[in-house]
Amino acid sequence: MNNQESTLVLLKPDAVKRNICGEIISRFERRGLHMAALKLVRLTREVAAKHYEEHADKPFYPALLDFITSGPVVAIVISGPQAVSLVRKMIGATNPAEAQPGTIRGDYAALLENNIIHGSDSIASAQREIAVHFTATEIYE
Numbered sequence: 001m002n003n004q005e006s007t008l009v010l011l012k013p014d015a016v017k018r019n020i021c022g023e024i025i026s027r028f029e030r031r032g033l034h035m036a037a038l039k040l041v042r043l044t045r046e047v048a049a050k051h052y053e054e055h056a057d058k059p060f061y062p063a064l065l066d067f068i069t070s071g072p073v074v075a076i077v078i079s080g081p082q083a084v085s086l087v088r089k090m091i092g093a094t095n096p097a098e099a100q101p102g103t104i105r106g107d108y109a110a111l112l113e114n115n116i117i118h119g120s121d122s123i124a125s126a127q128r129e130i131a132v133h134f135t136a137t138e139i140y141e
Contacts, residue, residue: 005083006036006139008129010051010118013071015108016040021074024104024117027090033080037139042072050132067113075133079141084126087119 009028011021025035043051048068055061078087092103096115099106109116120126130139 003082004079005081005123005126006077006079006130006141007084007087007120007126008118008133009076009078009087009120010068010133011074011076012068012114012116012118013073014114015116016072016074018108020108020116024108025074025076027104028076028078028087031080031086031090033078033083033086035076036079036141037075037077037134039075039134039138040072041075041133043069045069047132051129063113077130077134077139084120084123088121091117091119 011024015021015024025038028035045065048065049056052061052064052068055064080086090104092099092105094105094115095112096105096109097112099109101107104117105115120129
């Protein structure tokens with residue numbers, strides 16, 4: 001049983017601006033995960049709103065949309081055994097101040113508002129989020 005899964009990763013505008021996308025992607029590859037889709041995009045406000053719809057009633061929602069649409073993001077579908085939980089562990093705590101050294105946020109992020117990376121938090125979220133950012137023909141298994 002290999003538990004093959006796919007998950008969405010977004011390398012946020014701060015990661016793109018700092019030119020650390022390759023370093024982050026290589027961590028996933030070295031772990032044995034593979035990229036099923038990859039693109040550099042500038043999210044529209046509509047796509048960002050659809051992506052973050054579960055946070056629409058929260059006070060930080062407008063700032064979240066402002067940040068994710070402030071520059072290009074690298075959108076990636078990552079696949080492999082238990083990809084959702086493995087990627088989440090590799091990313092680290094949402095708040096970089098609580099992220100362990102050795103995790104992506106622990107190594108590269110300092111502020112909660114600019115925390116470098118997004119990873120789907122469940123298989124259901126991954127399926128929904130992948131559909132927001134990719135068409136079926138853009139994903140290669």
